[in-house]
Amino acid sequence: xxxxxxWLIPAAALPVFALLAFGFTVNHRDIPSPLVDRPAGAFALxxxxxxxxxLAAHRGKVVVLNFWASWCYPACYEEAPVLERGWxxxxxxxxxxxxxxxxxxxxxxxxxxxxxxLTFPNALDPTGRVSVDYGVYGVPExxxxxxxxxxxxxxxxxxxxxxxxxxxxxxxxEGG
Amino acid sequence: xxxxxxxxxxxxxxxxxxxxxxRASCSSTPATGALGATPVTSASMKRRVSIPTLPRxxxxxxxxxxxxxxxxxxxxxxxxxxAVAAVALVTPVAAQPPATNVxxxxxxxxxxxxxxxxxxxxxxxxxxxxxxxxxxGVIRERLAAGDTPEQVVQYFxxxxxxxxxxxxxxxxxxxxxxxxxxxxxAVGLALFAIVLRRWTRTRxxxxxxxxxxxxxxxxxxxxRELELEGDx
Numbered sequence: 001x002x003x004x005x006x007w008l009i010p011a012a013a014l015p016v017f018a019l020l021a022f023g024f025t026v027n028h029r030d031i032p033s034p035l036v037d038r039p040a041g042a043f044a045l046x047x048x049x050x051x052x053x054x055l056a057a058h059r060g061k062v063v064v065l066n067f068w069a070s071w072c073y074p075a076c077y078e079e080a081p082v083l084e085r086g087w088x089x090x091x092x093x094x095x096x097x098x099x100x101x102x103x104x105x106x107x108x109x110x111x112x113x114x115x116x117x118l119t120f121p122n123a124l125d126p127t128g129r130v131s132v133d134y135g136v137y138g139v140p141e142x143x144x145x146x147x148x149x150x151x152x153x154x155x156x157x158x159x160x161x162x163x164x165x166x167x168x169x170x171x172x173x174e175g176g
Numbered sequence: 177x178x179x180x181x182x183x184x185x186x187x188x189x190x191x192x193x194x195x196x197x198x199r200a201s202c203s204s205t206p207a208t209g210a211l212g213a214t215p216v217t218s219a220s221m222k223r224r225v226s227i228p229t230l231p232r233x234x235x236x237x238x239x240x241x242x243x244x245x246x247x248x249x250x251x252x253x254x255x256x257x258x259a260v261a262a263v264a265l266v267t268p269v270a271a272q273p274p275a276t277n278v279x280x281x282x283x284x285x286x287x288x289x290x291x292x293x294x295x296x297x298x299x300x301x302x303x304x305x306x307x308x309x310x311x312x313g314v315i316r317e318r319l320a321a322g323d324t325p326e327q328v329v330q331y332f333x334x335x336x337x338x339x340x341x342x343x344x345x346x347x348x349x350x351x352x353x354x355x356x357x358x359x360x361x362a363v364g365l366a367l368f369a370i371v372l373r374r375w376t377r378t379r380x381x382x383x384x385x386x387x388x389x390x391x392x393x394x395x396x397x398x399x400r401e402l403e404l405e406g407d408x
Contacts, residue, residue: 034337103306128310129317135335137293137307 033135033154040065040145041133045100045123048113053098053123055149062090062171063145064097066159067131070108072139079140079158080116086164087120094147095168098122102131102139146171278319286315286325290332291340299342 040055040063047053055063066083068076087097099122101109109124125131134143144153144167153167287301292308300311311332318328332340344350390398 031337031339034334103310127313128307129314132311132314132332132335135337137336 031137033151035135035143035151036154038151040143040149040151041130043100043130043133045125045130047121047123048101048106048110049121051121053121055098055145058096058098059149060094060147062095062147062168063143064095064164064168065134065143065145066097066099067102067134067136067139067141068099068112069102069104069139070112071104075158076112076140077116079142079160080112080118082159082161082164084116084118084120085161086159086168090168090172091120093172095172096120100125100130102128102136144168144171146174278316282319282325283312283315286319286328287312289329289342291342293336293340 042055043053045053055065064083064086066079068080070076083097083099087095091097097120099118099120101112101122101124104124106124109122112118113122134141138156140156140158142155142159142163143151144155146152152171155163155167284301287308288299290300290311292298292300292303292305292311294305294307295303298305298308300308300315302308314331315328318331319325323331329341338344338350344353346354
């Protein structure tokens with residue numbers, strides 16, 4: 001290889017290094033959901049309180065749909081009090097918080113609900129169909145659904161006060 | 177429940193004993209011995225009990241009508257079972273519960289195309305995780321509902337994005353992923369061929385132009401060493 005072409009060797013390695021550098025800047029677990037800005041999937045479950053729990057019943061309200069499990073420690077344990085406080089603070093302003101317990105046993109799910117004195121509706125997804133329908137690949141995951149029934153945001157990981165307020169306030173401000 | 181060990185001739189018979197007598201007489205197993213007890217194992221009681229037998233004459237006289245009734249009952253039950261089996265065999269497959277009407281090979285074929293979302297490098301078809309089991313359940317459900325394998329795969333793509341596919345689709349930007357390895361191998365082979373050709377050509381040229389050429393420095397060193405050898 002002549003001298004004038006030798007610069008090609010390091011030049012060829014540059015794109016590879018650039019690609020690796022880009023890989024370090026992104027969170028590989030943060031997979032964008034194709035469901036954002038699409039209608040939220042309908043579901044009909046029976047809540048732990050024994051009542052029907054459907055999305056359709058809350059059309060016209062902002063819905064915070066949280067997927068959790070009793071074995072999901074510590075993230076689900078961190079966000080449970082946050083969701084409960086959010087539910088109590090916003091329930092009179094047209095916001096509904098709903099929890100879906102996945103890959104869990106009813107006993108463990110009930111124990112979790114009792115432990116955090118959760119008052120918002122929670123239901124077990126026994127077949128996992130609802131979680132697949134929402135493209136859930138881990139817990140906790142939370143979907144913020146607008147009054148028209150469209151998924152507007154997906155949050156992976158424990159919901160904080162800031163995350164809850166930011167999404168809910170935005171959707172409330174947008175109105176119906 | 178306990179039975180008397182043996183029922184002698186002329187002994188009083190209770191209702192339980194009459195039942196036992198009837199069962200013993202309808203049995204195809206011949207009685208062992210004219211009198212005395214024949215040990216019979218009763219599976220339902222899960223313990224060994226002795227069921228007494230009666231003299232042949234008594235059996236023939238007392239239990240034939242009951243035996244005939246019992247045989248009729250057995251034949252009726254067998255006929256019913258046969259009828260049910262025949263109906264089950266001729267019933268079309270579509271009438272079966274849909275969830276069981278899915279070929280496991282087809283299910284696995286679809287599952288092997290999908291990434292298990294909670295695993296490392298495992299497909300839905302191979303993973304033993306609960307999430308993968310539930311996803312297999314959804315595949316089975318959709319196939320049973322009449323979806324084609326392509327529609328089932330598209331359902332998962334709609335929910336999870338193309339990330340769910342273990343093999344990216346051959347379209348658009350994905351072609352880069354499919355072609356890059358072949359291009360890399362082709363470029364590598366070409367470079368290797370060029371370098372190999374240059375090396376062989378240089379060596380051939382050197383060998384042709386300066387046959388037996390010795391480096392001047394080496395020539396000088398050899399000369400000095402020879403001189404030193406001579407001095408010794």
